[in-house]
Amino acid sequence: MPTHSAQATWNGNLQDGKGTFEGSTGAISGAYSFKSRFEGNDDTSPEELIGAAHAGCFSMALSNILAEAGHTPEDVTTDANVTLEMVDGDPTITTIHLTTKGVVPGIDNDTFVQHAQAAKEGCPVSKALAGVTIKLDAELVG
Incomplete structure (x- = not known):
């Protein structure tokens, strides 16, 4: 299995400084700052990147679990809200709240929710973030 990497640079002090990050493939890059983390300006934040990683990993894991159960999804979309608190x-x-919706022919909502719970427990990013409360809302749509 490959090792993936990214680099981040921070210049200056915490409150007035600024940072940049870039993934090794160049597919992701951006700026971040104290304000983006703690005040919510338009730059990204490490928490946004964690949310993107978690949503992506969870969606892949759920799609795999559904397909292995004989229900290949047409679509799985997941939002991840990452809460940073003092x-x-x-x-x-403190919390990552996953909200996922799936279009999966031939399955009922209760079964979808059960598979989503299994994906929450089994996706590698969920495992890496085991010290964080992870909440899940799952809904079959379409």
């Missing part, structure tokens, strides 16, 4: 004076990622 805990004991330290900024901490």
Whole structure:
């Protein structure tokens, strides 16, 4: 299995500095800052990148679980909301809320939700983030 990498650079102090990141393939890159993490300006943030990674991994895992159960999905779309809060004076990622919707012929909503729960437990990014509360809402659509 391959090893994937990214690089980040930070210039200056915490509140006035700025940073950039880039994945080794060049497919992702951007700027981030104190304001993007703690005040929500238009730059990205490490939390946004974690959300994108988690949503992507979860969608792939759920699609695989569904296909292995004989229900190849037409579409699985997942949003990941990553919450950064102060805990004991330290900024901490406390919660990731996954909201997924799937178009999967031949399956009922309860079965979809069961498979989504299995994907939440089994996707590699969920496992890497085991110290974070991960919530899940799943809905079969279409």
